């Protein structure tokens with residue numbers, strides 16, 4: 297029979313989705329990207345435009361009012377938004393990150409409580425794992441949750457929480473049994489209106505300035521007992537399984553940033569003239585854009601392959617998702633740095649988008665596990 301060439305060919309639906317997201321991104325987001333970066337304000341208008349088209353959380357299953365889109369489609373949304381504005385791409389990316397623990401491990405009642413408002417856009421989700429003294433070593437967290445009758449009572453501080461202050465719902469990992477290390481951690485959904493919950497000041501950052509990053513505080517924060525995600529003691533595993541599904545989406549974000557930088561570069565080198573010709577006619581320039589495009593294409597294959605594995609829930613997802621995140625983020629950093637170079641002095645100014653893309657690219661090597669930690673995750677799969 298004929299060989300199966302489907303390994304990476306988007307379906308008609310996926311191609312239509314890409315065209316629709318790109319149209320929205322070009323029309324509503326791209327014109328705002330420089331201002332969002334400059335003012336470091338969360339773009340509520342972009343959030344509303346994404347919600348109106350249903351692109352803010354395409355992953356929510358249909359039975360909870362969502363689109364039920366597959367993981368590759370989820371990547372396409374993040375990639376196309378990131379191509380014009382990395383800050384805005386954290387709206388769909390972190391809605392997935394924050395809600396994936398509920399989707400993977402939550403009770404039916406909890407899913408019915410929190411997923412329909414996410415699908416409709418009333419709710420937005422954040423994911424709270426990191427603490428000041430527990431970043432890479434996430435299991436060393438100190439935030440505590442204690443069961444008191446019909447309620448869990450949380451105390452502690454989480455830091456670096458993306459979209460904090462804008463999100464309505466926070467998935468929070470906390471220690472419930474200090475004797476059992478990683479297996480004494482549980483996951484909860486905290487609502488912004490729960491008593492004892494508050495949000496700190498915004499961090500001042502190098503990039504993704506339109507996505508607020510803040511500490512969040514729990515001071516005898518009291519939530520109903522049924523807001524635990526799964527069984528007590530399973531929260532750390534749920535958090536890591538979630539990252540298996542979402543690191544590849546950070547890969548998609550990195551891919552989008554890199555594609556945006558390449559597209560801007562190719563347009564520029566065809567226009568810019570020095571020594572009496574287009575700089576695109578110099579071989580030194582051609583080799584640079586060829587390498588940029590080659591790396592992007594390789595990253596895209598890895599990101600989509602990881603997404604396909606996530607969709608099929610294959611056991612090698614842990615490796616592939618970490619690999620997609622590392623490869624795509626290293627690609628984004630190198631491609632955006634080269635893009636600034638191709639623009640010469642103009643690339644170093646805010647008159648063009650490539651300096652913002654270079655600043656935004658850097659975070660993709662740091663969050664959802666630094667690239668060192670993700671290499672450790674990959675190596676553990678190889679040597680276990």
Ligand code: CAA
Pocket residue numbers: 390393423425426431432433434435458478479532533534536537539540546614662663664665666669673
């Ligand atoms: N899925 C399910 N379970 C897993 C797992 C996975 N992928 N990986 C490990 N586990 C299990 C282990 O089997 C172990 O269970 P047992 O004790 O029952 O065997 C348990 O989880 C603990 O695992 P480890 O012993 O491997 O844990 P560790 O403490 O050595 O470290 C780590 C694990 C990989 C280093 C982890 O701490 C990690 O990923 N750190 C990086 C933190 C991170 O990625 N933070 C991201 C924050 S979100 C963010 O940044 C937001 C954003 O982008 C917008």
Ligand code: FAD
Pocket residue numbers: 422423424425426428430431432433455456457458459501504509659662663664665666667668669672
């Ligand atoms: P550290 O763990 O202190 O690492 C410092 C350096 O040491 C890094 O280079 C690291 O790679 C290296 N290192 C550490 N351990 C090892 C090792 N074993 N081997 C080799 N090298 C090692 N967290 C959330 O929970 N939710 C969020 O929404 C979120 N959003 C974020 C948004 C932004 C803008 C930022 C900056 C961070 C965000 N984070 C979030 C936190 C992020 O996941 C952590 O910053 C990251 O996991 C690294 O932790 P750390 O900053 O404590 O660095």
